Amino acid sequence: MLVCLFFLCSNGWGNQVLAAKMSASQKAKAEDAQIRAKLAKAGWRVDRVIPVTMTGYSSETPGMSDKGTCETKLGKGSVSVDPKVIKLWSHLYVSGGYGYGQALDTGLAIQGAKIDLWFKTEEEAIQFGRRSGNVYLISRVSRKRSNHH
Numbered sequence: 001m002l003v004c005l006f007f008l009c010s011n012g013w014g015n016q017v018l019a020a021k022m023s024a025s026q027k028a029k030a031e032d033a034q035i036r037a038k039l040a041k042a043g044w045r046v047d048r049v050i051p052v053t054m055t056g057y058s059s060e061t062p063g064m065s066d067k068g069t070c071e072t073k074l075g076k077g078s079v080s081v082d083p084k085v086i087k088l089w090s091h092l093y094v095s096g097g098y099g100y101g102q103a104l105d106t107g108l109a110i111q112g113a114k115i116d117l118w119f120k121t122e123e124e125a126i127q128f129g130r131r132s133g134n135v136y137l138i139s140r141v142s143r144k145r146s147n148h149h
Contacts, residue, residue: 046138054133060122
């Protein structure tokens with residue numbers, strides 16, 4: 001058994017075996033740590049984390065516009081929010097693989113801790129579906145100016 005585990009780990013399969021045994025809360029904590037490290041490395045500070053229900057949407061969907069509430073053309077990273085929960089124009093990072101975004105739109109169905117994530121095609125939006133995850137409200141880390149040149 002020990003030889004088998006060593007073989008799995010030494011061949012890169014160990015991470016898959018360990019990931020399969022992680023609980024949902026352990027996976028969420030690991031994803032949170034990875035996101036925070038990625039954001040810090042890129043010069044972003046996490047101001048707040050909000051657990052949300054996320055739904056995909058697209059301008060291709062009948063009745064949807066390609067302009068957001070902020071009068072900007074919607075595209076990858078456009079997020080529809082309840083402005084009572086997340087201020088319009090806020091910079092965001094969305095868990096679950098979506099990534100960076102900005103709060104540029106609102107919607108009738110977006111109330112409370114719900115967000116809609118823009119996708120290029122209706123098919124991509126449907127494939128994303130509805131999920132639970134976290135929205136990280138982020139801001140740029142101010143870099144102190146140095147007197148040294």
